[in-house]
Amino acid sequence: MMSLKRVLLVSLLAMTMHAEFALAAPSDADMKTMLVTIDDRQQNNGDYKSLVYIEQKEKDKSDLVYQAVVYRRDITDKLVILFLKPQAEAGKGYLRVDNNLFMYDPAVGKWERRTERERIGGTGSQRSDFDQSRLAEEYTPSYTAEEVLGKYTVHHLELTAKRGVDVAYPSVQLWIDTATNNVLKRQDYALSGKLMRTTFYPEWQKKYSASKKAEVYFPKEIRIYDEVEKGKNTTVVMQEVDLNSLDDSIFTKAWLESKSR
């Protein structure tokens, strides 16, 4: 239902977007459309699988390095992150079912419930960085200004979390490329108004999805800077993306357990 409406909106939008956005400050409806577009591009009607590389650098500490596989089934809001490398971390994983995030550690064979702010594998990345984009669903936008970011002209939006929605950060600043409507930069704020982290998306890739019958967008690289602990940053690289359908059993605790047993 929801996605059908979105598709309509997006196709309606696609015709006018490029011409009009650059002229005046967008209306509330325009901004809403921007977010819907962003969410919709990244969403796949079918499944999503990607091979990701996560690296955290921190001052005076050794780097954290992981390779993991991410499975997504956007229509049922399910997500699995399974660590593959290094050997000591292999088999650990996360499972998101509805609004619950569980973590599994094969060394002890036990599940734990984690919060939205869980640092994935102890890095600066969070569940939302790997999951489907739900900006329109979770936040209400307001317009700040048109700005310049590097060589791009961007819309600077401020997003406020909707009531009753469980998100890691209640307030978000978003910079969207006026030409392509891709997110370039994002800043997350805590309830206190403190800047927690800044994220950059320097490159977006698109891939045709047979199930969606359209292109699915994904960030090739995500650079996350911790604004609380300076000098700490995390880079996520989508090494491979595959949009073919996945087995239902993947999105269960039992499957994740079986991979390391």
Add this chain to the structure above:
Amino acid sequence: MPAIVQLTNAVKEYPLGKLVVKAVRGVDLSIERGEFTAISGPSGSGKTTLLNLIGCVDVPTSGTVQIDGQSTSALSDRQLTDLRLHKIGFIFQSFNLINVLDVYQNVEFPLLLQGELSASDRKKRVEEMVEKVGLTTQIKQRPNELSGGQRQRVAIARALVTRPAIVLADEPTANLDSATGKAIIDLMKDLNHKEHITFIFSTHDANVTSRAGRVVRVVDGLLAQAAEHA
């Protein structure tokens, strides 16, 4: 044999604010061994200052004071103290006994300071002396348990116990009634005779002066005249 006390042009000045008071203004005085000398004069005449110079509790500003042939001017406090301890016995107007000590201890005190006699000699000497002043029965009493006359007797015993060359007495009867005063002078005179001790005492009591072998009158810091009696 030289005089036991020899003052030659002795001068004593005291600063008093910006002024300088000349208490003794050039006294020549010679006192022989065994004399019983009274120094008389009105208050403020310089009588006490003269006595201080003779008693070595003070030294002259100019001129000399010689005790038993020794000049006091060049002596240190320590040497002066030693001189007092060995050569001079003191009897004060207000008795000046040490109140926390009994009769025996008061009399023994200078002997202890001297530290020359053995304990038994000391005891003998003290008891002998106390007997001489007639206080043997009060020997264990404290000064405040004694009458004025008795106290002065203790003072006399204390002054004499070291067998000094000179005994100085500053108005010894001033705080006593006349009968007691007379008895004290009698005792001093008696000791002067028997022990051949030189007594020098200040007084302005004519009755006392009359008992003296020699009277030295001081007026305005100078000797007025020297009268000799038989």
Add this chain to the structure above:
Amino acid sequence: MNLGDQLRMLVVLAFRSLWAHQVKSAIIGFILVGGTFLVVLFGALLSSIEGSMSRSITSSMSGHYQVYDANAEDELALFPGFSFGSVDIGEIPDFAKVEKSLLQVDNVRAVVPMGITIGTVFGANEIDHVLESLRNAVRDGRSDDVKVLGERVRVIAQSIYGDMEARAAISSDPEKVARQRDALNLVLSEKFWDDFETDPLTALDFLDANVAPLAADGRLLYLRMIGTDPQQFKKEFEGFYLVDGEMIPEGQRGLLLSKRTYEKLIKNLCARDFDDVYHDVKLGTKLSEDTLLQEKVRRISRQYQRILFQLTPEDSAEVATKLREFRKTQNVPETEPDDIAAMVQWLLLVNDENIDENYKFFYDVIAPKMNLYEVPVGQEVILRGFTQSGYIKSVKVKVWGTYEFSGLESSDLAGAANVMDLVTWRELYGRMSDDQKAELDSIRETVGVQDVSREDAEAALFGGGGELEVAAVPDAPVFDEFAGANLKRGEEEAALNSFDPATLHQGLALNAAIILKDPSGEAKALTDLKAQIEKDQLGLQVVDWQKASGIVGGFLMTMRGVLYIAIFVIFLVALVIINNLMVMATLERTPEIGTMRAIGAQRWFVMGMFILEMLVLGLVSGVIGSIAAAAVVLWLGSTGIPAPADIAVIFFGGDRLYPVISAMDVIFGIGLIVFVSVLSTLYPAFVAARVAPVVAMQGKE
């Protein structure tokens, strides 16, 4: 010269003068007695504290000395104080070498390897526990257990459902509450459990996702872990003794929880609070008079679900029956509601009259059916460490038992330390091996991410020539995520459940306790240890137990400082008062002094007289003050001083301090007071010695 006789005279003069000036002597004497009393009393208390602390701390964790990395960034603190911040005390990479070297020092009996790290235990809520057991039962095909556990899930769901009314009333999102209620309704339906039989895993995931979050949240326990050689630890630290369970067997992994942690942190919250209330009442607090305690009782009663959740339906029924019986004996009207929830609430809502019986009933009837402890003795617990490498490491380790340090049983600080084998500890601590580092490098190389600093990020990422939107290769082959990855846990980890005991002493430790054969030879041992470390270039520093104990040693140092400052102030005041009084006395006694000087007393005699007077007064006062202080210390020594706060338990080496007084304390006190007396008379004596003999001639009585 009869110096002896003169001295005797001075002494007589001193005593008589003191007696003659009674008021002055009394005032000064009072000050001096008071001063001595305080100095001796507090000196004795402090040395008693030092003594008992020394005993309790050296015989618990510290040993006589501790060694650790000479270049450590932070100071070693065995007792952490109030912060759980991470402390970097460096490492001892090769403990065997250190042990071998230090054992060559004469007086060293043992070197115990240690390491401190923080481990977290995820205290799951009750339903998480039940669901996990249910999941295991399903996996292992234990259908009887599945039934029982399923029943418990229903009980919990029922209980949560009961709370939904209240939750709906305060919720800002009625839609959400409605969804939650639907989920609960589903779980309470027969259909759900019919479906459970055909597809248990889906049903379990549903329970995990939709029901478990509705129960009260679990909590994260932070536990301080001391990794060591447990056998050696037990042998060398005389204060250590086992309370529950058994000792970690030699060559096996294991954890001993401190009894304090076990009772105060790990125990069921309801039971723990009930214990606290019971103990407070036993110690004489009246519930009827203490509103704080009443509030606590009400809170316990409100949390009755923490108990109900743990009971199976059968147990519940049994408890309900017994409770009904018990209530009758307590004269509760029959008209009161008799469902188990109401009755348990009643049981917990104690007053001064029924607390004994209710507490007993709770422990006799209900407690045996509960998991009283989140991490029970005899079971395995999962500890998670924030490792040195940054990776999160979880280890499963058996809790063999609980232990205490004698004398420190009621100290939270000492009780924060939990003992585990060093092999497991090393995993929690998580220093990376060279192989692991090489593996990381190789993973990193395959991707080759450029490092971009935060400052340059915008220019570097958005200023370049790259395209923002790129089409992926359209027909890239489907990738195999598992190629080159090995997710299976190796057998080597399973085999590690036991190990060669020698490995405890080989490899990494952070610090080590040095136990001496003869503790009285401490000073020499320290020099020897330092020399040995120098000689073998071990790169270690040695600290004594006081310094090693961290905040506790610091407190002692502070206390001693405060005492010394107090002494200094007391004496400064005494000095001024005595000095003034004595100067006044000197003026008063000028005629007497003049007389003595006139009849031949030297200046030193006068000075001596005054000083001797105060010497006598000081000595007499000192003795009186010391006797008074000794009497107080002896009295305290028989009754004991209760420790007012947790930190004091460590100082006192127990709940009460039984102070003792030593000759040294007394000598120090008297010596000090005499010194001050004499010091305060120097100036007055000097003034007295300057009195001229001539004043005697002017004397009027």
